[in-house]
Amino acid sequence: MNHRRLFLAAAAASALLAGCASAPTPADYAAEKPVLALERYFDGLVLAHGIFTDRSGKVVRRFTVRMDCTWKGDEGVLDEAFTYSDGSTQRRVWRLKKLRGAGNEGRYTGTADDVVGTAQGQAAGNAFQWAYTLRLPVDGKVYDIQFDDWMFLVDDKVMLNKAVMSKFGIRLGEVTLAFTKP
Template sequence: MNRRSLVAALAAGVLALGCASAPVPTDYAAEKPVLALEKYFDGELVAHGLFTDRGGKVVRRFTVLMKCSWTGDDGVLDEDFTYSDGKKERRIWRLKKLRGPGNEGRYTGTADDVVGTAQGQASGNAFRWAYTLRLPVDGSVYEVQFDDWMYLVDERVMLNKAVMSKFGIRLGEVTLAFTKKP
C-alpha cells in the first residue's frame, strides 16, 4: 500500500470513529426481556452499588432497599440507602407513565432532591433516565446532572450505569445491580 492510500485509509477510519453517535433507547428496541417499569419496580428490591470518580477509583459503596408500588400510571419508589461509611439517606421517587401519541415508553419523575422533573424513555430491555440532582458534599450542595441507563437482564436482575457531570464535565459514575425479591 502506498503512503497516500495509507493516509486516506487512516483518515477514513478516524472520520468514522468521530461520527459514531451516542446510544439512544430505541437502539435496544429488539432486546429482550422487555422492561416495563411498572412491572419491574413493583414490590421489594435490593440494589448494591458503588460510585467511582472520573479516574475510576471507587469512592463510595452502598446498598439500597426499595419498596415500590404502582396505582395505574403512577408509581412510588421508596429508596433507603446505606453507605459503607454508615451514613443513611432516603429518596422517594414519584413516577408517571405518559400516555398518548409520541409518548410510547416515556416516563417522568420527581423526588425532593431532584431539580425539576426527570425525563425517561424505555425501549426493549433498556431505560434512559435524565435528571439533575442536588448533591450535598462537605457542607455545600451542588446540582449535578445524571445520564442514567438501566438494562433488564432477566425478570429479577437489572444493571444500572449512570454518568454524573457538571457543566458537561464528567465527575464520575454510579454502577448498581438491582435484584427483585421473589
C-alpha cells in the first residue's frame, strides 16, 4: 500500500511540474540560424504540402498550397491557393505588415478575409509564431478557431510549420506543413 501511495504522489508531482513548465517563446530561438525574415522567405512562389490531424493524431485531411507572395516595403501579400485531397479548393489572401519602431523588432501583423481581427506574430532567429482566430466552415456551420502557429526555417528553401487549433482552450487538432521554395 505504501508503494502505491508513493507512486501516486510521484505521479501527482510530475503532473504538477509538467503543468508549470513554461511554453516556448520566439526568444527561445533567437540564436538559431538561418534567420527567418518573412519578407525574404515569402517573396515569389512558395509551395506547401500539409495535413490536418484531429486531437487523437489521426490524419483527417491532406492538402497542397500554391502561394504567390509579394512584398513592397514593409507590406506583403501571400495569395494562397489550397487544393484538398477530396478535390475541394480554397483561397486565402494574407496581408502582412512588418512593424517598425522601438519594441517592434521581429513583429508582424496580418489580416485575411477569414481571420477574425488581426493576427499577431513575432520572429526571432529561425522561428516565427503567429496567434490568430480563423473562421472555419465545418459541415455547414462556421466556427471561430484559435491558432497557435509556429514556423521554423530549416534552410533557404525549406520551412516547417506546426499549428495547434483550439476552441475555448480545448485542443482540437493540429496542422502540419512543409513549405518549399522551388
